[in-house]
Amino acid sequence: MSVSIRDVAQRAGVSVGTVSNVLNRPGDVSPDSVARVSQAIEELGYVRNDAARKLRAGVSTTVGFVVLDGQNPFYNDVVRGAEDEAATHGIAILYGNTDEDPSREKVYLDLFREQQVRGLLLSPYGDVLPQLRRLRSAGIAPVLVDRFSADGEFSSVSVDSVAGGRLAVDHLIETGRRRIAFVGGPLQLRQMNDRLAGARASAENAATRVDLEVVATTSMTVDEGVAAGARILARPRREWPDAVFAGNDLLALGLLQSLVSGGRMLVPDEIALIGFDDTIFAAAAAVPLSSIRQPSRMIGRTALRIVLEEAADPKSIPRQTVFAPELVIRRSTAGS
C-alpha cells in the first residue's frame, strides 16, 4: 500500500536509522548514503508519515489560526501573511472562523488541541483565558492577534488602536470638520473601545472646539453601518455631523451606502467619512475611502514567527508587539 521508511531503507541497502538521519540530519551521513537514500525515496515516491513523526518526536507541523470574522478582508490578509511565513517553514495552517460565537471558539480550541498544533494564533472574542492557559500547559503556545494582552500573560501582535483613532480624528479636524460622529461597537470589544478613546483624545486636544458623539452599533458589519447611516440622516439636517469616523471599513462601507443613496452624494462634501483597517474594499468603494491602515500581512507574519519561537522555547517570556497605524487619505475626506 503506502511506502514506509523501511521500504526505503531496504531499497537503499541501509538501516532505517540511516534513512531517518538523511531526512533530518543529512550532515551526519556520508554523501554516498545520502545519494542512495535520496534516490530510493525518489523512485518509491516516499513521503514522510507526519502522524508517526509527530507521535514519536513530539514535533507538530501545523499551527492553528482562529479568526473571529472570516468575512472581514482584514483577517483574510492577516491569515495570508501567516500563511506566507508558515510555508517557508514547511508548516500548514489549520483554519477556523468563529463568527463572533464563543461556543464555536471553544470547539476550535479543543479540536486544535486534539490535533496537537505547534502553536495557536487567535483573534479572541469571548473569554478564552482559561482555555488558553490549559493549552499552554499542554505545550501549545498561544499568541493573540489584533488584541493587546494587557496583563502580559500571553504574547500578542496588534496595532495601536488608540493612536489609530487619534490619527483619524486629527485628520478630520485638519480638514476642517468640527462635528464628528464615531460609529462603532460593541464597545466591550477592546479594539473598538481603544479607537474611540483615541478619537476622544484627539477631539479634546484640538485647538478649536470639536464635538464628538458616539453612535453605537452592536457589531461591525455592513448592515450595521447602513442602519447607523439611516439613523443619522433621519435627523434634521442641522444636526447632522460633518464627519463620520467608522470603527472599521465594513461599517464605513455601509455608511457610505446610506450617505450616497437617493442620488445624493453627501460624501465627501457634506459629510466626510473615514474607516479603519484599509481593506481592499476601502480603496474599491464608489467614493474611495480614507482609512487607517493596519499592516495586516505583517501582523500575520510576525505572529507566526513569534508562535514558532515560543514553541521552540517554552520558557520564553511573553511579549507584546505593537505596530503603528498609518493614515491613508482618499477622496472620502477631501477638503470641503
Add this chain to the structure above:
Amino acid sequence: MSVSIRDVAQRAGVSVGTVSNVLNRPGDVSPDSVARVSQAIEELGYVRNDAARKLRAGVSTTVGFVVLDGQNPFYNDVVRGAEDEAATHGIAILYGNTDEDPSREKVYLDLFREQQVRGLLLSPYGDVLPQLRRLRSAGIAPVLVDRFSADGEFSSVSVDSVAGGRLAVDHLIETGRRRIAFVGGPLQLRQMNDRLAGARASAENAATRVDLEVVATTSMTVDEGVAAGARILARPRREWPDAVFAGNDLLALGLLQSLVSGGRMLVPDEIALIGFDDTIFAAAAAVPLSSIRQPSRMIGRTALRIVLEEAADPKSIPRQTVFAPELVIRRSTAGS
C-alpha cells in the same frame, strides 16, 4: 507531562482497551464503565492524541482546502460552508491560498499530502491533474470546487456558469438594454469562458437585435475593473454600452467606481451594471449591485460531504454536482 489513555484507564480502574472502546464504541461498554471512564477523562482533562490515532487507525481528521483567491469573499463563503460541515464531523480544515500562483498550488498539495489529509477540496488554477492523480493513488480523495470536471475524472461541485451568464444578460435585455459589454477574463479560466458563452447565447436568442462586445481583463480584481471602466469611458459617448455584465463582483465593484467617479452617477440610468457571485460586497456597494448568486456556503458544505463520502469508499464513482445560479436584482440595473 501530558495525559494518556493509560492514565485514564488506571484512574477509572479499567484496561486501556476499554477506554478506547468508550471513546469509539460506547455502545459496546457497560453503562457503569462508561460513567467511570467519562469521569476520569473529565478529571484529568484528557484529550485524544490525534497523531497516535491517525497512525494506528489510519483515519485522518483533517481535510485540506486550497483556494485560488483568498481575497475573494466568494471563496471565504465557500470555506465557511465547508467549515460548518466539517465541524459536525469533528474534522479540522487545513487551509491554503494560492493567489493564482501554480507554484504555490504545488507546495500546498505536497504539504497536505504529507499531512495525510482525509481529502482535498481544491479550486484549481494551474494544471494539477497529474498531482491530483498521485494524491488519489495515495488514498486522498480530491474534489474540485467551483470548477466542473469535464472529463468526469474527479468529483466536482460548481454552479452552472453558462446558465448564470444567460440569466444576467436576459435580465439586462428585459430591462431594455441593447448594447451590452461583457467585462471579464482571463478567458482561459473555465468559469469566465462559460459566463461569456451564456451571455452570448442570451444575446443571440433575444427577440430584438442585441450587441454584445467583450472587454477582456487579465485577472478578476477590483483594479482590473477600474481600468476596464476607464477604457470604456474614454470612448466617445455614443459608443458607450448601455449595460455592463462583469465576470465577477470584484470587477463589478471596480467598474462601479469608474462609472460614478467625478460626481457623475452613470449607474444605473446611463449604464446598467450586473456582477457575478453575489458576495456581501455586492449588496454593500454605494449603488447596490445586481448579481448572479452562487449558493456559496452550500457549495462548501456539499463539497465537504462528498469528499468524506469518497474517502470512506475509495471505489466510489466521481460525480458532478451542479447548482443553479440565481438572479438577484438590486438598484444597479433598475429600469431606465
Add this chain to the structure above:
DNA sequence: AACTATACATGAATCGTTTCAGGTGATTTC
C-alpha cells in the same frame, strides 16, 4: 605499536492509540 578521536551505521526501544483474539461469568436454550 598503542591509543584516541572521528565518522558513520545499526537496530531495538519508544511514542499513544486501536484492534482483536481470547477469557470470564452470567443467562438462555434444549
Add this chain to the structure above:
DNA sequence: GAAATCACCTGAAACGATTCATGTATAGTT
C-alpha cells in the same frame, strides 16, 4: 444440567517514524 449464547473486559501486537546506546572502521597522535 450441559451446551450455547451473550455481554463485557483484557492485554499484547501493531502503526511508522525518531532516538540513542552501541558498534566498527578509519585516520591521527604520541
